Amino acid sequence: MLCVTDCRLPHACFAELARLGIEPVLLPPHPELSAPVASHTDLLLLPIGKAVLTHKSYAAIAERELSRISEYGYEIRLCDAPIGATYPSDVALCACIAQHRIICNVKHTAAEALALAKQAELEVVDVSQGYAKCSCAVLADGAVISADAGICKAFGASGGEALLISAGHVALPPYQYGFIGGASGLCNDTLFFAGNIALHPDYERISSFCKQHNTAVRSLSDEAIFDVGTMIFL
Numbered sequence: 744m745l746c747v748t749d750c751r752l753p754h755a756c757f758a759e760l761a762r763l764g765i766e767p768v769l770l771p772p773h774p775e776l777s778a779p780v781a782s783h784t785d786l787l788l789l790p791i792g793k794a795v796l797t798h799k800s801y802a803a804i805a806e807r808e809l810s811r812i813s814e815y816g817y818e819i820r821l822c823d824a825p826i827g828a829t830y831p832s833d834v835a836l837c838a839c840i841a842q843h844r845i846i847c848n849v850k851h852t853a854a855e856a857l858a859l860a861k862q863a864e865l866e867v868v869d870v871s872q873g874y875a876k877c878s879c880a881v882l883a884d885g886a887v888i889s890a891d892a893g894i895c896k897a898f899g900a901s902g903g904e905a906l907l908i909s910a911g912h913v914a915l916p917p918y919q920y921g922f923i924g925g926a927s928g929l930c931n932d933t934l935f936f937a938g939n940i941a942l943h944p945d946y947e948r949i950s951s952f953c954k955q956h957n958t959a960v961r962s963l964s965d966e967a968i969f970d971v972g973t974m975i976f977l
Contacts, residue, residue: 744930745811752937755965773826788975794820799823943968
């Protein structure tokens, strides 16, 4: 099992993943992205089925890491979408896959991502939030947790179930705060958090919602949860 995530993953989280027999694959930064999020998986990679989509300009930068992903049976696909430090040029791959749905701002999502989603017969949930994956923690049955009211409303209208939580309480310096999707990652039926989710003020609601949706919760360290741009388990 691989856990693909930001090269700045806190050491305690790295050590806990390794102790669990999960190999951390730490992504190098893309020089065109803003420094605090330059290694964020949810801006650099988008897994859809057995394909992993990334920017053409990132293929050489992360050659070793992408090769490791390929060894696990995933096909690396390249997209031509521009990438840059300012919105919306940083969100072409920041779509959220929740079982048979893809949550994204269609206008700003890479054409290659939408094509793969169509091939996979995913239902498109179009939202105004470009940072869809950052904003959503996905549970085992496809339910989501988010602090974005627009995402929760649109996802609910599509027939999905969403828990709206309070904004903030996720570290991402020097920004005021990060997002719960970026601080988490789903591995089989367990939602892992980079940090201690029990310190979040909505923990009881989050824990209860996860239980209702057949998802266990596991913290990887004792610190406040930290936005590492999503942990992708392959």
